[in-house]
Amino acid sequence: MTMLSLTTGFLLWMCCAIHKASAGAACEDPPLVEFGKIVSGVKSGYEENDRVQYTCNPGYALSGSEWVTCHGKVWMPGPPQCLDVRCENPPEILNGHITSTQKEKYLPGAKVHYECEINSQIMGVNYVICSDGHWTQVPSCRDVTCEPPPEIAGGKVQGIKKPRYLPGETAHYQCWQDFQMTGASTVTCQNGTWTELPQCKVNVLPGEGGKCGPPPDIENGDILSFPLPEYDQGQSVKYKCASFYILEGPEQITCTDGQWTNPPICLAACTASEEDMDRNNIELRWRGERKLYSTSGDFIEFDCKVGYVQDPASSPFRVQCMDGTLEYPRCKRGRNCILSEAEMKRNNIKLRWSRKRSNTYRSKETILFTCLFSYQEVSNPDDFEAQCKDGVINYPRCEWYFG
Structure with a gap:
């Protein structure tokens, strides 16, 4: 064997030995990550201490280390995960709607705007933001209409009261006979409440020695005793209301320093009108219930008629009688x-x-x-x-x- 052949054989052995040693220490290709990819360190073969870097697709967040290292044939500390941090459809809100273009999924940071229906006012910011797969706090739309204006002692609201009043609408009060008004007779609906109510005070001159004249009349009520032309200091009379009316305030008034204390008021009952229920596609919740009259303060429960479902914009289905007025809920036609x-x-x-x-x-x-x-x-x-x-x-x- 010649020196040339020996040299050639040695060099071939060295190359094979180096290759084997290298091959024994190398890692396999780094594992793929679902919804992510490797962006740095990609090679055709990986040696000890080689590093690769991962990143996630838009809408996904990296969980784990973005860098992994080849160490003893294993990638350390192991591949990361890409977690879905996109948001589902933004929530609907009562008395409001979404104005932004809707999508199937929303990326982190996406902003969705809301708008309230007419006669409702936004509470908080008018948008939500997608963050870590969830929406930030959802705004609400506050109803800025007013309930019927309340009754006042010694007076009443002129005309027929409506179930709801729009912002800016007014109501007018008048005092009964022998009562005098203090304050403005007109009140206005503002942000869901009425401006300051007037007061009606007894308008009679004190009698001699602190005596009082006949007690004042109240609407839809009367005193329980025959009225006298004159009452002594400290004497009292009691009132009662007509059928289906509820007495609110003191049942008894007293002659004090020649003046009667403020009398009570009689709140009207409510009638659940068949015509109004038909118009709103509703019926009484309890089928056996035939009670169409409810006194002020009582609750009436309604339900949708067969073939109908609750309208999302409807008022509650448990309704309280408010001095003769009811705010009816509403149903819309449902799908078969x-x-x-x-x-x-x-x-x-x-x-x-x-x-x-x-x-x-x-x-x-x-x-x-x-x-x-x-x-x-x-x-x-x-x-x-x-x-x-x-x-x-x-x-x-x-x-x-x-x-």
Whole structure:
């Protein structure tokens, strides 16, 4: 063997040894990351202490170290994760709507603006911002209309009161006979409240020796005793209200220094009008209830008629009678439900009985289900009396009975 061949063989061995040593210490390609990528340090082969850098796609946040290092055939400290920090649809708000163009997903930092309906006022900022997969605090729209103007002792509101008053609308008071008004007779609805109410004071001159004349009359009420032409200091009389009226204030007034103390007022009852309920597509919640008259302060509960669902902009369905006025809630027409034979088969159920010739049910209609033969109930028993809810039926489920 010649010196040349020995030299050539040695060099080949050295190259192979170096390659093997290098190959033994190298790492495999760094792992891929879902919703992310490697942006720095990419090579065709990786040696000890080589580093690569990861970054995430827009809308995703890095969890873990952005740098990993080849150490003893392993990437340390391990690849990071890319977490979805995009936001779902922004929430709806009562008495308001979104003005920004809506998207399927929102990137962090995205801003969505709101606007209140007419006669409502925004509370807080008028936008939300997507942050870490969640929206910042949602604004609200405050109703700036006013309830009916309240009654005052010794006087009343002129004309018929409305259930609600718009901002800027006014109401006018007048005092009963023998009463004198202090303060402005006109009040204005401002930001959901009335400006300062006037007062009506008894307008009679003191009698001799502190005596009082006849007690003042009140609307829709009377005193319980026959009125005298004159009352001594400290004498009292009691009032009562007519049927369906509620007495508010002191039941009894007293002659003090020749003047009567302020009398009570009689608050009117409310009538749940069939015509108004039909106009708003509502009915009394309790079907057996026939009470159309409610005294002031009482609550009446309503519900949507069959075929209708609650209007998102509606006032509450539990309504308080306010001195003869009711603010009716409102329902809109709901979507019909189509009974699915495939869903019934999948859930091993059938109709308990059906006299309908159609598989169409109106919103709020009840659909009675039962299990197929040899199957037993899995769902709650109440679920077998399902109700069409604005186009959706929640089907109960049964399973094979082995017993």
